[in-house]
Amino acid sequence: MNDGLAREMHGLCGGCDCPVDAATKTVTPPACCDTLQIDASSRIRRAVQDLRWVPGYRMPMDPAPNTWGYKERLVDELFSELDGRPARVLDLGCGTGQIFVDVLRRHSNVAYTGVDQDGYALRHARDTIGKYDNVTLNAGFGEAFSGDGFDLVLSLSVLEHVKRLKPFLATSVGLTKPGGRIVHRYDLGHALTPSTQGERLRVAVARRLPVVVPASRFTTYPDQRTVVDQLRNLEIDGITVTQCQMPCLKAAMNHIDPTASTSAALAQRIIDLEADLWETVGRSLPDEQRDRLFPTVTISGYRRALRRSGRVY
Numbered sequence: 001m002n003d004g005l006a007r008e009m010h011g012l013c014g015g016c017d018c019p020v021d022a023a024t025k026t027v028t029p030p031a032c033c034d035t036l037q038i039d040a041s042s043r044i045r046r047a048v049q050d051l052r053w054v055p056g057y058r059m060p061m062d063p064a065p066n067t068w069g070y071k072e073r074l075v076d077e078l079f080s081e082l083d084g085r086p087a088r089v090l091d092l093g094c095g096t097g098q099i100f101v102d103v104l105r106r107h108s109n110v111a112y113t114g115v116d117q118d119g120y121a122l123r124h125a126r127d128t129i130g131k132y133d134n135v136t137l138n139a140g141f142g143e144a145f146s147g148d149g150f151d152l153v154l155s156l157s158v159l160e161h162v163k164r165l166k167p168f169l170a171t172s173v174g175l176t177k178p179g180g181r182i183v184h185r186y187d188l189g190h191a192l193t194p195s196t197q198g199e200r201l202r203v204a205v206a207r208r209l210p211v212v213v214p215a216s217r218f219t220t221y222p223d224q225r226t227v228v229d230q231l232r233n234l235e236i237d238g239i240t241v242t243q244c245q246m247p248c249l250k251a252a253m254n255h256i257d258p259t260a261s262t263s264a265a266l267a268q269r270i271i272d273l274e275a276d277l278w279e280t281v282g283r284s285l286p287d288e289q290r291d292r293l294f295p296t297v298t299i300s301g302y303r304r305a306l307r308r309s310g311r312v313y
Contacts, residue, residue: 070245070253071156071185072099073271074298078152078183079107087151090175091115092142092168093158097125097135104132113150117141117216141215143167149177159186159222163206163215166230173234176303182236184227187245188295191221224287227299236301243282243294244274 079089086109091100094114104112112129113136116122122139129135138145142155143164153176162168169184176182191207194200199219206213206220228239249270256263274294282294291297 070250070271070296072103073268074185075099075103075154075156076106078154078181079103079110081181082107082109082151084109087111088149089113089152089154090145090147090150092145092153092155092172093161094125094137095121095157097129097137099156100129104129104134108134110134112136113138113147115140115142115145143171145171145175147175150175151177151180152183153180154183154185156185157187159184159227160188160190160220161218162222163210163213163218165222165226169227169230170234173231173236173303178303179305180303181300182231182303183298183300185296185298186222188221188291188297190219192292192295193247222297224297224299231299231301235304237304239299239301242275242298243278243290243296244271244298245296246274246277246293247295249274 088111091097091112091114094100094116095118097114100112100114104110111134112132114122114125114129115138116125117140119139122137125137130137142158142162153172155172159165159168172182172184190199191203194203202213202217203219203221206218210218210220224241228241231239253267253270256267278294282290285293
């Protein structure tokens with residue numbers, strides 16, 4: 001195995017230090033990884049070359065400009081539902097934290113913890129929201145984060161990049177206090193409308209041969225029913241599913257000048273219109289049509305409260 005391929009094969013199982021055996025041309029992951037051995041076959045070699053997995057590549061970190069209306073309003077709504085009481089919020093996959101700059105200023109009652117595996121994004125986050133007294137930032141994958149007792153656990157545009165979905169969901173539930181809320185919002189655009197041929201190939205390989213793709217570069221098409229079923233099995237109650245960001249309305253949102261005096265009202269009108277269309281049209285569509293018309297999915301619920309002497313607390 002040449003040095004270049006060895007570097008690219010290194011860490012295929014998701015960030016672990018996987019030794020490469022030059023004689024057998026195999027990568028042997030430790031027990032914590034998804035598989036015991038990855039054969040560096042010609043098929044994998046071609047996939048690595050086709051997907052341009054070169055040193056320095058990184059996934060897009062931040063939402064496009066058109067999401068400032070959607071995500072910031074979602075977060076503001078979630079924080080407002082805390083009614084001003086002191087609350088701990090965990091963001092699994094915080095990225096640069098840009099959408100929280102104004103929201104955290106408005107909701108000083110929130111003690112915010114952000115987690116992200118991208119060091120560059122975290123450095124940027126420390127410059128944007130890290131200066132706030134109510135913010136803590138941590139490096140690492142979401143499924144490896146430890147803690148408990150959060151009033152709200154959320155992930156935004158993250159599930160489509162999660163390789164180990166079941167552990168990630170289980171961790172997100174375990175970090176939520178009984179009675180607390182959990183919200184996962186993810187995007188299907190990478191899989192449905194890839195912007196480049198390289199992105200199309202990355203998604204295809206991640207869906208068919210996921211062991212080849214490093215966890216830090218993973219992109220796939222999360223199955224809605226799988227996510228809902230796993231959360232339900234983890235004792236999440238009151239699960240709701242909504243979808244949004246219709247391509248035409250998202251494009252319109254992208255052309256709104258956020259500095260204009262009428263921008264907030266106009267953005268809210270778009271969001272309200274889309275919510276009406278989802279309820280009256282979207283819910284009854286076949287899965288494929290639904291996902292193409294409303295490619296952003298929000299799954300929300302509450303962790304089941306503790307039971308004592310037959311009563312729920």
